[in-house]
Amino acid sequence: MTTTRTARSGIRGRITALRDRRYGNGSGAGSGNGNDAGNGNDAGNGTGSGNRQRDRDRDRGQTAIEFLGMTPFIILIMLVLWECALIGYTFSLAGNAADVGARKGSGAEYGARAACREGAMKDLPDAWADEASVRCGGGSGLYEATVKLKVPVLVPGLFDLDTEITGKAGSPREDQR
Numbered sequence: 001m002t003t004t005r006t007a008r009s010g011i012r013g014r015i016t017a018l019r020d021r022r023y024g025n026g027s028g029a030g031s032g033n034g035n036d037a038g039n040g041n042d043a044g045n046g047t048g049s050g051n052r053q054r055d056r057d058r059d060r061g062q063t064a065i066e067f068l069g070m071t072p073f074i075i076l077i078m079l080v081l082w083e084c085a086l087i088g089y090t091f092s093l094a095g096n097a098a099d100v101g102a103r104k105g106s107g108a109e110y111g112a113r114a115a116c117r118e119g120a121m122k123d124l125p126d127a128w129a130d131e132a133s134v135r136c137g138g139g140s141g142l143y144e145a146t147v148k149l150k151v152p153v154l155v156p157g158l159f160d161l162d163t164e165i166t167g168k169a170g171s172p173r174e175d176q177r
Helices: 010-023 049-058 062-107 112-122
Strands: 133-138 142-150 164-172
Touching: 062 112, 062 133, 062 142, 062 164, 112 133, 112 142
Parallel strands: none
Antiparallel strands: 133 142, 142 164
């Protein structure tokens, strides 16, 4: 006995056969009159694409309603992702500000603390600079700067993180001869 594979075998073939059986089009037993199956009207035995059209009309607007229902969740996810981006950007700003402050402080001949603070605060955006804390100083061979920045909240009142990010950097002192 030999087995032959046809177009109706396999997963796609079974799905097509079930769809044909449900809507009454295609070829094979029980499919009804195949001539009026795809002409877009309800003429004939009541099967064909006319039933499909009624099913589509009944479901019209379903996607819009589902989208409207999901919109608050989509907006909330976008806000959380944006806040995560602000946290990452704060890490970058704190590290860079500490690095610049340490380099300015290590190379200053006089007023190393003032040069360190000015260098650290120079490139900080206003949202971070308002509550920034800069500490400068160090031992004999290394000048260190520590910058603490508060993460700004995108929507105040929705959730307040009250998180501080600390950036630390050091630079070898330059000889002033």
